[in-house]
Amino acid sequence: MSTAVWWIRRDLRLGDNQALAAALARAEVVIPAFILDPALLHSPYAGAKRVAFLFSGLSQLDTELRARGSRLVVRRGDPVAELRALLAETGATAIVAEEDVSPYARARDLRVGRELPLHTTEGLVVHRAGVIYRPSGAPYTVFTPFARAWKALVPPAPADLLAPPRALSPVPAVESLPIPDSPALPASVPFLAGEAEAARRLDAFATGDDPPVYRYATGRDRLDLAGTSGLSPYLRFGMISARQAVVAAIEAAGAARSAPERQGAETWLDELIWREFYVHILYHFPQVRGSSFRPEYESIAWENDADDFAAWCEGRTGYPVVDAAMRQLVETGWMHNRARMIVASFLAKDLLIDWRRGERFFMQHLVDGDPAANNGGWQWVAGTGTDAAPYFRIFNPVLQGKRHDPDGAFVRRWLPELASVPDRYVHAPWTMPEDLQRQAGCIIGQDYPDPIVDHAWARERTLAAYRQAREAVA
DNA sequence: TGAAATGTTGGGGCG
């Protein structure tokens, strides 16, 4: 009887799982194993809500495995030591895992592979990092040509999707820890873990007669509406595969009956390709995890004021759209992508605080926090990254609020102190005349903070700081 | 997947 370990890391699913399929093709007995890695669980980038979501997902996966005659084996410790022990205990002769690209994951897998029979498979993205290159042979660093090259490759088809196995072999008696039930997933986190929930969401978003994806192109930027797919935590942990999502986007585009509907599906596909793009970037340029992709911006004289940073983290900057989004993040573990750009621009370009602090704070709170996408997003906003927003592109938090939350419903949802502030002042409450402040029960500086920084002044400060950094190199 | 500053145009008020 041949035995293989299916080493689960961020592919918590039975459907369309290439690592699981490879393990099944290789051995008669497959041992699904998850290793609680202290280096990850106690990293400064770990987040309690994300860890809770992961544990809940492991629990769901264990249930699905048991329904098929198998079960999840859980160990804690250094992956090399734990896997070596697991091979010795079970007589397994191979370890199969879905490849990952974060610098930590690559170093870890290299270490495991040097000592143990590790085989990695595709699955993290549709088109694996390392297959798309510019004609010159260099990796793409600009999204649009990358997306063009990505789309020129053979698209995944429904027939490519691997069905979940109906039955699995029993797992021999080996030591296994219980799946941790702490930290618990707070009720304020609007995501139920698991493959079934991911499938339900994908179905609700992208299939049927008139799915929301058809309004994605126009609705996705609205902070006050649920116009996005809500799939990011599931993609993060592989509770849905990248292929499953891309197939759904392509099918929705094909089924569209009008140009706007098709545009909605294609815009969503582009967002999925952004995810693939940043996986490629992190694969080819792992140094972006710690430093600016553009060296000329490594020397920016950040202000890094501790009080400003605390105000940003706690949602009391005095700019409603920023504060609402930050409170949403801390309470729910999620933030709308438009809001992520707004608060990131505010941190880096209004407060002149190093984007890496924001990147880490996001990782500590986002349920969907992903090293590649999060780093890519932050460097994009800060203007330090690949295909980045130019340094002079600075979001005005008042205009962004008015544009993407026109009635103020989003900011009022998270800032109840603004409940009675009239629409026209809700994104700039400090401009409210004093009698109106009293009438609305919202005295600025008392019930809601004064802006901690003047945007026009901060903009000039940042332009100067970036200009100086550029000139220092030139 | 900006915003602000600056430039241009044209309608309308008004002497």
Added chain:
DNA sequence: ACGCCCCAACATTTC
């Protein structure tokens, strides 16, 4: 009727 000014609307440039 005409020229002048104002300014909104739009376009272009700049950061």
